[in-house]
Amino acid sequence: MERTFLMIKPDGVQRGLIGRIISRLEDKGFKLIGGKFLIPTKEQAERHYAEHVGKAFYGELIDFITSGPVFAMVWEGDDVITLSRMVMGKTQVKEALPGTIRGDFAAHTPFNLIHGSDSPESAEREIANFFAPDELSVYEKNISAWL
């Protein structure tokens, strides 16, 4: 079972899209095992986006991601890293297809609403940057027991 770090960015929070974004991830069948509302510190943001240091959009990206609250989450599922990025859609809003979160709701890059880890190594690093181990819940999902 794979884990990924997903984060609703400040634009998604400001626009009131937390519920609808989470619904799409739940609809796909992924399991939410951790979530919290926070304003990323500059250090946390710089660790998170270390791979982009030196790129033209880096400064703007750090300012954006530290500008207000985000909703940070850990999700579990088979191939959740690849599949959640498909649910999110392409990074550049002009390439994000309808039916994806970014394709349906985002209109300008870098305001593309949600972050998702791009590999198991990134996921592990990003989860550790935002969550302590005891903030993640290990549980069985058993829908039929609740109907």
Ligand code: RTP
């Ligand atoms: P993310 O890391 O946020 O999940 O997005 P991603 O993997 O799809 O894209 P990545 O290449 O890692 O870029 C990180 C974020 O930087 C902003 N960006 N702006 N102005 C630009 O051309 C540009 N390119 C990227 C976006 O917010 C992107 O999600």
Ligand code: MG
């Ligand atoms: Mg990325």
